[in-house]
Amino acid sequence: MNSHDITVGGYVAVVIAGVILEVVATRTEAPVPSLGDVLTRIMRTRTGRVGVLVAWAWLGLHFFSQ
Amino acid sequence: MGIRQPIVIVLLLIAFFSAISGKPLDGLLMLLVAAGLGWDAARAGSREAAAAPPGSGGSLPQPGLSATVSAEPPQPQPALAGPPPRRSWRTAAAGLAWVAAGIVYAVVVGSFARFSWPATMAVVGLATLVVVIGWQGPVRARPDPGPLPKPGAALWGGVLLAGGLWELGSLAQQTGLDVTSFAHPTISALTDPVLASHPGRSVALAVWLLIGWYLVRR
Numbered sequence: 402m403n404s405h406d407i408t409v410g411g412y413v414a415v416v417i418a419g420v421i422l423e424v425v426a427t428r429t430e431a432p433v434p435s436l437g438d439v440l441t442r443i444m445r446t447r448t449g450r451v452g453v454l455v456a457w458a459w460l461g462l463h464f465f466s467q
Numbered sequence: 468m469g470i471r472q473p474i475v476i477v478l479l480l481i482a483f484f485s486a487i488s489g490k491p492l493d494g495l496l497m498l499l500v501a502a503g504l505g506w507d508a509a510r511a512g513s514r515e516a517a518a519a520p521p522g523s524g525g526s527l528p529q530p531g532l533s534a535t536v537s538a539e540p541p542q543p544q545p546a547l548a549g550p551p552p553r554r555s556w557r558t559a560a561a562g563l564a565w566v567a568a569g570i571v572y573a574v575v576v577g578s579f580a581r582f583s584w585p586a587t588m589a590v591v592g593l594a595t596l597v598v599v600i601g602w603q604g605p606v607r608a609r610p611d612p613g614p615l616p617k618p619g620a621a622l623w624g625g626v627l628l629a630g631g632l633w634e635l636g637s638l639a640q641q642t643g644l645d646v647t648s649f650a651h652p653t654i655s656a657l658t659d660p661v662l663a664s665h666p667g668r669s670v671a672l673a674v675w676l677l678i679g680w681y682l683v684r685r
Binding site: 403404405408409411412415418419422426431432433434436437438439440441442444445447448449450451452453454455457458459460461462463464465466467 | 472474475477478481490492493496497500503504507508576581582583584586587590591593594595597598601602604605609611612614615616618619620622623626629630633634637649650651652654655657658662668671672675678679682683685
């Protein structure tokens with residue numbers, strides 16, 4: 402296993418952690434909110450709402466625009 | 468002061484780093500949103516201070532509440548009036564039209580080379596439109612999930628932070644900000660081969676549109 406594999410493994414681990422949290426939130430009684438609930442809560446204020454939408458917009462700009 | 472809002476500080480940092488890493492347009496857009504939010508928050512703070520009775524402390528933050536929460540009350544949500552109306556054929560047709568428009572957008576914009584002016588204009592235009600729509604408030608009513616369990620919410624924050632730090636670590640181990648490293652690839656470097664082809668770009672744009680659609684309806 403080289404540095405490349407370890408780095409990619411780190412990203413995969415983060416994604417798996419997110420999937421596990423979502424499963425725990427939606428399939429068990431554990432006090433873990435789903436990602437949707439977290440986003441809904443954050444987006445209740447204008448700053449939170451615009452902040453989340455700007456993060457989404459930035460992704461598009463980063464990968465496609467000059 | 469609106470500039471003390473955490474989100475404004477984060478956006479200003481993103482604007483700065485985007486500009487110095489060769490993305491002046493990204494930087495300018497982030498700067499504009501940061502300025503707008505800062506101005507908006509400052510205006511809301513002034514209104515609150517003016518409305519508060521003398522001696523009540525005005526808009527001073529309450530202990531245990533973040534500045535964002537204390538300076539800005541939640542936006543009014545559209546009323547939830549009973550059960551949702553039954554889906555009519557018009558609703559279904561409108562949904563199909565949105566899906567068709569999304570597919571056309573993904574296919575057409577995906578045909579443009581990355582970082583070209585047509586791709587830039589298409590992405591910047593849509594991103595600006597969505598942020599402007601989001602600025603007005605939610606497009607449909609959603610029940611408030613109420614206060615989130617703090618340990619559970621912190622777990623989500625931890626996952627986000629871990630991902631960000633891992634990406635930052637990879638970026639720091641590149642020989643330059645715009646020189647990708649095979650040994651320590653960033654997410655951008657890993658997605659480059661996928662985004663090199665028209666189908667890859669179209670699928671990525673479709674996913675980006677779906678996420679945007681999901682967020683704008685929260």
